[in-house]
Amino acid sequence: MNKHLKDSTPTDSEVILGILNNSESALKRLYTAYFPMVLQLIINNNGNEDDAKDIYQEAIIVLYNKVKAGDFELSSKLKTYLYSICRRLWLKRLTQINRYGGDIRDFQEFLPIEEEDVDQHSDRDIQFNKMESALRLLGEPCKTIMEDFYIHNRSMQDICERFGYTNADNAKTQKYKCLQRLKKLFFQQK
Amino acid sequence: MSDNQLLEVIERYLNGEMKADERKKFEVLRKENAEVDGKVVEHKLFTNLLKQYGERVELETRLNAIHDEIDVHTLKENLMVHPVWIVQLWRNHHSKISVAASVAIFGVLVSLWSTGKLNTGDNTNIVELKNKVDRLDKSNTNLSRSINAIKSEKGKSTVVDKYSATATGFAITADGLIATNYHVVDGANAVSVQNADGESYKAEVLYTEPQHDIAILKIIDKSFTGLKTVPYTFKRAESNIAEQISTYGYPDGFPAYSPGSLSSLVGQNGDSVHYKVTIPINPGNSGGPLWDSKGNVIGITDAKQSQIEGEHFAIKIRYLLNAIKNIPADSLDNKVLLNKKNTLAGLSEAQKTEKTKNFVFMVKVYN
Numbered sequence: 047m048n049k050h051l052k053d054s055t056p057t058d059s060e061v062i063l064g065i066l067n068n069s070e071s072a073l074k075r076l077y078t079a080y081f082p083m084v085l086q087l088i089i090n091n092n093g094n095e096d097d098a099k100d101i102y103q104e105a106i107i108v109l110y111n112k113v114k115a116g117d118f119e120l121s122s123k124l125k126t127y128l129y130s131i132c133r134r135l136w137l138k139r140l141t142q143i144n145r146y147g148g149d150i151r152d153f154q155e156f157l158p159i160e161e162e163d164v165d166q167h168s169d170r171d172i173q174f175n176k177m178e179s180a181l182r183l184l185g186e187p188c189k190t191i192m193e194d195f196y197i198h199n200r201s202m203q204d205i206c207e208r209f210g211y212t213n214a215d216n217a218k219t220q221k222y223k224c225l226q227r228l229k230k231l232f233f234q235q236k
Numbered sequence: 237m238s239d240n241q242l243l244e245v246i247e248r249y250l251n252g253e254m255k256a257d258e259r260k261k262f263e264v265l266r267k268e269n270a271e272v273d274g275k276v277v278e279h280k281l282f283t284n285l286l287k288q289y290g291e292r293v294e295l296e297t298r299l300n301a302i303h304d305e306i307d308v309h310t311l312k313e314n315l316m317v318h319p320v321w322i323v324q325l326w327r328n329h330h331s332k333i334s335v336a337a338s339v340a341i342f343g344v345l346v347s348l349w350s351t352g353k354l355n356t357g358d359n360t361n362i363v364e365l366k367n368k369v370d371r372l373d374k375s376n377t378n379l380s381r382s383i384n385a386i387k388s389e390k391g392k393s394t395v396v397d398k399y400s401a402t403a404t405g406f407a408i409t410a411d412g413l414i415a416t417n418y419h420v421v422d423g424a425n426a427v428s429v430q431n432a433d434g435e436s437y438k439a440e441v442l443y444t445e446p447q448h449d450i451a452i453l454k455i456i457d458k459s460f461t462g463l464k465t466v467p468y469t470f471k472r473a474e475s476n477i478a479e480q481i482s483t484y485g486y487p488d489g490f491p492a493y494s495p496g497s498l499s500s501l502v503g504q505n506g507d508s509v510h511y512k513v514t515i516p517i518n519p520g521n522s523g524g525p526l527w528d529s530k531g532n533v534i535g536i537t538d539a540k541q542s543q544i545e546g547e548h549f550a551i552k553i554r555y556l557l558n559a560i561k562n563i564p565a566d567s568l569d570n571k572v573l574l575n576k577k578n579t580l581a582g583l584s585e586a587q588k589t590e591k592t593k594n595f596v597f598m599v600k601v602y603n
Contacts, residue, residue, distance in 0.1 A: 070298070073298065073299075073302065074302045077299060077302045077303070078302065078305075078306060081303075081306060081311075082311050082315060085308070085311055085312060085315055086315040089312055089315065089316055090315075090316065090317045095308045095309075095312055098308075099303055099308075103296065103299045103300075103303070106299060107292070107295060107296075107299075110295060151317070170288075173285055173289075174288075174289050174292055177285060177286060177289040178289070178293075192286065193290065196283050196286045196287060196290070197286060197287055197289070197290030197291075198290070218240070218244065219240060222239070222240045222243055222244075225243070229282060232282070
């Protein structure tokens with residue numbers, strides 16, 4: 047399996063272009079290429095495979111967002127960059143759960159990662175968590191209406207048919223009410 | 237306009253669904269009405285967040301799907317760094333090991349205590365030390381007793397025995413210059429020399445070269461009338477190894493002849509000032525002449541440095557000759573004239589000794 051993974055390691059520019067083009071296969075090759083490296087880092091530094099998954103996906107998302115936002119400059123190898131992000135995230139996590147002994151066992155070279163990158167990411171994570179629980183509290187059918195309209199860009203016409211509203215005005219009123227409640231639920235949270 | 241309708245307008249505005257003139261009108265309203273403007277901004281931020289949230293959820297779903305295809309368990313087995321067995325043993329059992337070690341140490345202490353080893357060890361040492369101190373004390377008393385004895389003896393025999401050390405010296409010239417070792421006369425208050433007939437003459441230390449352990453004495457006694465012509469010569473050139481040699485001196489206050497051989501042209505650790513000689517001599521021989529078989533003086537016997545039995549050193553005569561040249565002119569009455577004619581060649585050892593014995597002196601040192 048290892049060999050297979052190595053053979054399919056994508057070049058760094060393939061990954062960047064793939065993300066920009068929403069290529070599923072590029073994402074998959076990126077993910078499978080470097081996961082073992084991160085797994086090795088985490089499980090040999092007081093973590094388990096679930097921690098590795100969390101940290102690695104977080105790092106992939108940081109990379110993904112940076113590429114999508116157009117402010118990603120590849121100043122080192124992508125591999126080194128991902129390892130450094132994961133290392134930084136894992137150190138932070140270890141400190142939070144008081145499992146950091148002041149010493150980390152490294153397997154790759156790494157770069158100093160700017161706090162900004164990781165902190166910005168966690169700020170957004172907090173917002174997303176709030177949104178998630180607000181949506182959960184909102185309940186059906188509001189949740190689906192919100193998701194369909196604002197996330198999946200479905201038209202009001204579609205939504206009418208799906209939920210069996212007799213006319214578009216009713217649907218609009220319903221959507222408006224749902225949105226007001228969602229905002230309230232979102233901003234109520236601390 | 238109800239809130240519901242306003243929201244619809246805002247959404248159309250944000251989605252770019254308005255016609256140009258309607259858009260202008262709405263933008264004027266936004267400028268004039270801060271409340272409307274605030275709602276536009278808030279709605280934009282919130283829906284963007286909702287949108288991004290949706291994208292994040294979708295991305296996570298994709299990543300999870302990819303992740304599920306990976307055989308994490310096998311990877312983990314391969315990538316885990318397994319510590320060496322002793323570290324593993326320690327990690328898994330360190331509490332038990334610690335307890336076992338504590339019990340063991342405690343047990344040892346208890347058994348030591350119960351057998352009395354802990355207490356008696358010190359006592360025997362103290363007893364031994366005390367014995368040692370007692371012994372030292374005793375020997376000290378003995379010493380002071382013998383010192384007292386010596387003192388009282390000295391008090392009795394002031395006339396007979398006043399000098400504190402004896403050694404040997406030999407004539408350089410007929411007018412009373414005598415060569416000996418520096419260490420013989422070092423620190424002496426007075427010096428005298430005594431010939432084979434037992435006649436003593438007062439002497440003074442004329443010149444010394446401590447670095448070569450050489451001292452030159454001069455007989456200053458009024459009763460001294462000079463010697464006969466010195467029968468031997470001084471051989472400046474280096475002698476040959478394995479040459480038969482001899483010395484004559486006063487090893488224990490009485491004259492003695494000792495034959496031997498020249499075992500090395502260098503002294504200790506390659507020192508070129510000395511010859512190494514194999515000859516049976518004692519400290520009293522210090523300062524005596526070292527003759528080769530032809531009767532040339534080739535060195536000054538220096539018994540001081542002997543460490544191996546029968547092995548001694550002699551200062552090469554070259555250094556004595558240099559020392560003689562170095563004597564300050566104003567401390568000499570006459571120029572030093574060394575004998576150039578050897579009258580000993582061809583004689584037997586006994587004959588040679590007979591002819592030279594009056595030129596070898598016992599040096600007596602008074603402190």
